[in-house]
Amino acid sequence: MIVSLERRANLTLTRRIGIQAGSVIAGALFGGLIVWLSGYDPVKAYGEIIGGSFGSGYALGQMLAASIPLATIALGTAVAFRVRVWNIGGEGQFYMGAFGATGIELVGGPAGWPSQVLIPAMVAAGFAAGAAWAALPGALRAYLGVNEIITTLMMNYIAILWVNYLVYGPWKDPQGHNFPFSPRFPDNATLRPLGLGQLHAGIVIPIVAAIVFLLLLSRTQWGYELRILGENPSAAAYAGISIRRNVMLAMLVSGGMAGIAGMVQVSGIVHVLSGQISTNYGYTAIIVAWLGQLHPMAILVVSMLFGALVNGGFAVSQAGIPQALGVLLQGVILLFALGAGDLFSRYRLVLGQAPGKKRAPLLPDDRSALSAQP
Amino acid sequence: MNRATDNGQDVTARLGRRTLLKLGGLVAVGGAAGALLAACGSPAAPPAPSTPASAKPSPASAAPASAKPAGSAAASPAAAAKPSSTNGKLVRAAFVYLGTTNDKGWTNAHDDGRKYLEQQLKGQVETVFAENVPEGAESQRVFEDFAQKGASVVYGTSFGYMDFMLAAAQKYPDVKFEHNTGFKTLPNLGTYGAAQEDARYVAGLISGKMTKSNVLGFIGSFPIPEVIRDMNGWARGVQIANPQAKIHTVWINSWFDPPKETTAANSLLDLNADVLASVTDSPAMAQAAAAKKRYSVGSDSDQTSYAPDYMLICPFWVWGIHYVKSVQSVIDGTWKNSQVYYHMKDGVSSITAPNKIVPADVAKLAEDAIAGLKAGTLDIWKGPLKDNKGNVIVPDGKSIGDAFKGTPLPGQSAADGYVQSEQMNWALDNIVDAVPKP
Structure with missing residues (x-):
């Protein structure tokens, strides 16, 4: 008997969700096996992970708080990915957004600006700084054809080093005993806590952004252009849609969203600027965007699952299971979700000889394999 | 654009399965919505705390010197x-x-x-x-x-x-x-x-005697007072034992980063340093030094087994x-x-016995110092102490506690207050490089 992979026709949304959920469960089972083989109790481990994110109002709050930066960055990333602009600079744009917001905070915070003024100003600065950071690789791509995958990635390191320079140098807290943190944000510069764990008012940002994106994409001409561009760039060019303009716009929006995420993180959770404000949110958000099939609402759901994974990693280690196993569990689940989930969303296993010429060949037509099909 | 039509004619999906999956999707979305509602809604439900604003400490009162009266008064009822x-x-x-x-x-x-x-x-x-x-x-x-x-x-x-x-x-x-x-x-x-600086001082005495190149190296993590006083404690020991020796420093801006610790160690070894010490979290430095047959001083836990023939002595903690x-x-x-x-x-700040490679007279020096520190007769911060910019930090006949201008907390000596305060941000005069400035 021959086992072969066969390309699927377009999948329905429910089917896709089913496949993804199935891969996550398969990953969880495999991870559990590893935990068990290492001599720990997998039931306890998963109990901690689930309880640590859904077991109480507090746990829910922690899970949602962890999902805010992921969802915010991923929503922006999805816009870029839809026009096949591979902005993987979310991490750097996140840091730049935090930098921009902190710049305003350092002026308005100690000066006692009311938070109704200061917070919106910080959001705007976060957006502007993130967008500006993305504009450079965006322009290079749009006008000179420079590969944005390389430039956005490289600019991440520059952004992180820039923030490090500031907190080791001019922005170091004079009262901080030489530790590389900015001064702590005063109350007027922090997002209001909502009383559930570390959850704060910044939760509205990804929710509002998701709704806005949904409407933009489905109800406006720009959304229409983005869709055409994503599905068939040459047809779009033929139809007179400006690719340059849309590449720039997509970069600005995705960079700006990552910038807002940086602002929300420093203002809502960390309350200082430092070189450690992100635990790879910008990179994880890429995975979130893909798993969410670039769909705004699906991205919200996926980012909550990732929030649960982040939380679960800490919960596992608190339950006496080595932290390395917690990280391993996350990795295994991810690998299954991305590998198996993505593979079986596009292909199916066929037992026996694949009959008929109606079926598409195994080798993917790269374009459509890479392009998003929301 | 052709999505709509595809949706309609998905031939592969069987009805039963589709319904099931749809249901699953609905549950997921419903759960998510519920979570959002719970998040936005009643803050009273969970045993979550009150707003932090009510318990806000003023940043000024958090400094050890001024926190004393308010802090301890509030403590007892709590x-x-x-x-x-x-x-x-x-x-x-x-x-x-x-x-x-x-x-x-x-x-x-x-x-x-x-x-x-x-x-x-x-x-x-x-x-x-x-x-x-x-x-x-x-x-x-x-x-x-x-x-x-x-x-x-x-x-x-x-x-x-x-x-x-x-x-x-x-x-x-x-x-x-x-x-x-x-x-x-x-x-x-x-x-x-x-006071790990006491143990570091003892290690410094041995290090100063054991160096042949008169060049020593120190790897710092973050230049905060806690780390600086360990550095200066060690440097003071070196200075007492060997006034000619000079110390080079590298700051790696990380607590725990073995590759970085190794790189820093190698750069110091390249400067011909033949005894290394560090305030970092792993034994990587000691291994790097041993690989080049140079001496090292361990830290934190007994790390002798990582460089059995080259680790002179190892200060460690008994928390x-x-x-x-x-x-x-x-x-x-x-x-x-x-x-x-x-x-x-008190036993919390401790140190191993000198390694067998340390000559008996040098080991004796260390053991005497340990005895003096335990008996309270030896003060490692006794003046004159100068920083490496020529400023007199502690004049002759005084000690660092005398230089402390704040008020020590109950149970603390003035020197404890000093070393816990932000005031130690200088490098002893046998250290070549400056401390990164706040």
Whole structure:
């Protein structure tokens, strides 16, 4: 008997969700096996992970708080990915957004600006700084054809080093005993806590952004252009849609969203600027965007699952299971979700000889394999 | 554009399965919506804390010098409020670690302390810990998690946890927090530290005698007072034993990063340094030095086995002594938000015996110094002390405590107040490189 992979026709949304959920469960089972083989109790481990994110109002709050930066960055990333602009600079744009917001905070915070003024100003600065950071690789791509995958990635390191320079140098807290943190944000510069764990008012940002994106994409001409561009760039060019303009716009929006995420993180959770404000949110958000099939609402759901994974990693280690196993569990689940989930969303296993010429060949037509099909 | 049509004619999906999947999707979306609602809605439902604003400490009062009256006055009622909360069940003590418990250095020393605590107070205490917790928002999450899960006392073992611990302590006023090496306090947040500079001084005496090139190297993590005083303690020992020796420094801006520690060690070895010391969390430096047949001074845990033929001596911590005392006071209801600072005589700051490769006369020098430190007759900060910019820090006949202009906390000497304050930001005059400035 021959086992072969066969390309699927377009999948329905429910089917896709089913496949993804199935891969996550398969990953969880495999991870559990590893935990068990290492001599720990997998039931306890998963109990901690689930309880640590859904077991109480507090746990829910922690899970949602962890999902805010992921969802915010991923929503922006999805816009870029839809026009096949591979902005993987979310991490750097996140840091730049935090930098921009902190710049305003350092002026308005100690000066006692009311938070109704200061917070919106910080959001705007976060957006502007993130967008500006993305504009450079965006322009290079749009006008000179420079590969944005390389430039956005490289600019991440520059952004992180820039923030490090500031907190080791001019922005170091004079009262901080030489530790590389900015001064702590005063109350007027922090997002209001909502009383559930570390959850704060910044939760509205990804929710509002998701709704806005949904409407933009489905109800406006720009959304229409983005869709055409994503599905068939040459047809779009033929139809007179400006690719340059849309590449720039997509970069600005995705960079700006990552910038807002940086602002929300420093203002809502960390309350200082430092070189450690992100635990790879910008990179994880890429995975979130893909798993969410670039769909705004699906991205919200996926980012909550990732929030649960982040939380679960800490919960596992608190339950006496080595932290390395917690990280391993996350990795295994991810690998299954991305590998198996993505593979079986596009292909199916066929037992026996694949009959008929109606079926598409195994080798993917790269374009459509890479392009998003929301 | 052709999506709509495809949707309609999905031939492969069977009806039953589709309905099921749809249901699953609905449940997921519903759950998500519920979660959002729960998040936006009633803040009263969970046992979550009041707004931090009500318990806000003024930043000024957090400085050790001025916090004394307010801090200790507020402490007693807070501690007395629930003295019997632990009766009849195990006291849960939680530990938050920066590195892994097997880093063979800093975190390892704290985890040994945790195990010692479990052993000493068997039947009265249960311990939990989290490792690899970064000095960012994640740490506050972990502190709050432990408080939420019924810990009576939470220990944070890295300097950078300070503000996140402060925030968590504000949210959970009934839980006791202790911050290792920090200086900010609340009625339910104390600090603990130990004079490792004493042990470093002893190591410095040996290092100064053992160098042949008269060039030594020091690897610092972050240039905060706690690390600087260890550096200066070691440098003072070197200076006493060998006034000609010079010390080069490298700051790696990380607590635990073995590859970086190795690179820093190699750069110092390339400067012809033949004795290395460090305030970093792993034995990587000692291994790098041994690979080039140069001497090293260990730190944090007994690291001799990592360079058995080249490690001269190894200062290490015995945190268990503090943990037992602290948890016992929680059990007794006498816990206070004190700022404890231990010395060699207390056993918390300790040091191995000199390695067999150290000649007997040099070892004797070290052993005499240890005896003097334990007896309180030896003061490593006795003047004259100059920094490497020519400023006189401590004049002849004075000591560092005399130079301290603040008010030491109860139970602290003026020198303890000095070393815990932000004032030590200078490098001794036999150190070549400047301390990175605040």
